[in-house]
Amino acid sequence: MQVISAVCKSVTVAPEKIAVTTGDEFFSFAELLRSAQSVSHLLEDKYKHHDHSAAEEVRSDLIGARIGIIARPCAEFVAAVWGSWLNGYVVVPLALNFPEAELLHVITDAQISAILTTPDSVGAVANLVGNSSAELYLLPPVESARGRDEFESPNVGVDELVADVRSRISAVADDAAALIIYTSGTTGRPKGVVHTHAGLGAQVRMISEAWDCTAEDRFLHCLPLHHVHGLINALLTPLYVGATIDLMPKFSTSGVWQRWRHCYPIDGPSAESPITLFTGVPTMYVRLLQGYAAMDAEARKASAHAAKQLRVMLCASSALPEPVMDEWESLTGHRLVERYGMTEFGMGLSNPLHGEKKPGFVGMPLPGIEIRIDDSESDVRGVGELLFKSPSMFREYWRQPQVTHDSFTEDGFFKTGDTVTMKDGYIKILGRSSIDILMVGGFKLSALEIEAVLLDHPAIAECAVFGLPDEEYGEIVCAVVVPPAADVTDSAVDPKPRLSLKLLQTWALERIAAYKVPKKLVIWERMPRNAMGKVNKKEIRKSVLGSPP
CATH class of the missing domain: 3.40.50.12780 (ANL, N-terminal domain)
Structure with missing residues (x-):
């Protein structure tokens, strides 16, 4: 149990050292x-x-x-x-x-x-x-x-x-289960990802080495604690090395800028033990830039000065748009360290802390990790599904042995479901192999799970859920729905619709998390199908993208 063993060492060496602050x-x-x-x-x-x-x-x-x-x-x-x-x-x-x-x-x-x-x-x-x-x-x-x-x-x-x-x-035992984190997938309902103590130990070691984390660091934490990014990367890792964490109850644009300005005032010495490291998702950086733009000139100057003083800033959980990376670097001097990970193995790829950070690429494998690109079913050589081996790999999907078995190749590589290519050793994510997986504001969502919920709505007979590109969230949830036949007939008599985006959102918020609720609703009289009678979501998505807003 390496995480607790490291904590014992910190307690023995410096029991009074501050581990966590809240307010x-x-x-x-x-x-x-x-x-x-x-x-x-x-x-x-x-x-x-x-x-x-x-x-x-x-x-x-x-x-x-x-x-x-x-x-x-x-x-x-x-x-x-x-x-x-x-x-x-x-x-x-x-x-x-x-x-x-x-x-x-x-x-x-x-x-x-x-x-x-x-x-x-x-x-x-x-x-x-x-x-x-x-x-x-x-x-x-x-x-x-x-x-x-x-x-x-x-x-x-x-x-x-x-x-x-x-x-x-x-x-x-080191191979005993320590943690179950639930994640969405192509099978619909969220499934439990089982991590062992040995796997968690491998994760925090790799992350702390990749970021040069020490007991002198101070993390500003404003991520959810039921996800790998917030729980392992930003909580267990700093505690593992004996660092201090400032816990914010939730992400706040003004709160983050204010905390940085407090640590690094423009007209005085830095605070004792100031924030040195910040990690977030692309949506956070978009909102921080928006918050900065809304400040007066004096606050902007103080905020930019403060942000430049941090040792490192990182970004993960979904693709970071290059314009956001460029604007953030221009403002703060930080080239965000973009990296890649999954609930199943934590962080696995990263741009180097010291060295070239390629825009649009999620980096190279961390030490001890093996990767392979399976292009056997691709039309383009070198473009295919990313396969992974890591000492931090999860043990199993809870009570789903067949799904666990099917998630690995015969030689033990995990199938990530991400389509990638490689250039000069750096991996670039091209998209998900399945249209049924969405990445919304750093959260991985299952279209099938959302569809199953929406089909319980009395005004929905059929539906197709997929992601649409969005500057702030990466993707937003779009639902194409077909009402029951009676509703279509009745609409000729009573043109008032039984379903609208606002009505659907209000209904859905009682059943699924807010970030899974559709942000766009398209109502059709019938769902297009191919010659085999199957719904082709990729074609539906193309049709929606090609329609006027």
Whole structure:
């Protein structure tokens, strides 16, 4: 369990070192680890209460139990992850802003037995827990360094704490499941991607080496914690190297610019321990540029000065438009480090931190990673599906052995589903092999999952969902729908439509996450089909793109 082992080292070397900040609250590595120990005891008591066994027996028998965590970005979330791992349990992060139907699917599919949350989130999840078999547990608050008595040292009991934690993690095998992250795919409903402790260890090592991360770094974090980018790249990796993370509750254009200006004032010395690293998705950089454009001249000057002081800025999760990269470099002096990864293996390709950063390319394989381009079914040599081997590769799709088997080649390469080409060792993403996969604002979506939901609408008999290009989000969700035959007939008598984009969005928001809701609606009387009676989405997409707005 390399992540927790590294934390133990940080606690031993500098227990008072700040690990996480949230607003004006500060939490040290020792305080976080002590709180994780409390979470571990809380979960032990839960299971001991049910079978009256000793704690050691409970911990051994229930290694692998799935624990859901649903909370805003906070120190308690970190403690919940670590505390679950101390008992050998598997963490399943849940999105606080997801509709109940989506969360219930994850809770049921993952067979989650307990859900950990914070007091301020209880109201949002109470109904969810009532409709599932999982039990709800409140996370104990992490003691803030700001609230500690000035005579009370964080070093008290550190040796015993570290010894207990090391004893606990020694009972958990490296190849044991540690994390299940749900992701969309061509099969429709989100499926659970199972990562092991060894795989997570490989991920954080590769990322920290690629970015030259050290304990002197400070990350500004404003990404979702139920995705690889926010959870592994921007949370576990800095904690692994002993760095500090400033957790923002959510991305805010003004909040990010303000935080940078505070760290690097134009008319004074830099703040103590300022932000050194920022990672985001293309949509964030688009909005930061928009926010900058709306500032007055004085604020622009201060903001540009501050942004130039950061050590590195990175971008991932979807393709970065070259004009955005060029404008950002002109403003801040930073050539964004564009990289590539997937839920199944984390980060795998990256432009170099030091060296040429090719616009439009996602970089080269990180050390230890093998890639291959399968052009066997392509009309152009050297253009084909990207295949991947990595020490950070996921173990399996949860309870889907056939899908897991079909996702790999006979010689063990993972099929990414991305069509690529290579130039001078750099990989360029040309698109998805399947039109049923969309990339919206850094989120990978399944068209089939969205279609299944829309077909429950009484005014939709058929539908085809796909992505359309968008400057801000990369792609937006477009739905072409056909109403029931009766609705088409009735429209001649009553021209008022039963369905509009606004009505559909209001209806869909109760059933799927906001970023999956269609942003464009096209209503046709019939769905075009080929000679075999199949719907050709690629042709429908071409037709929609060719139509006047």
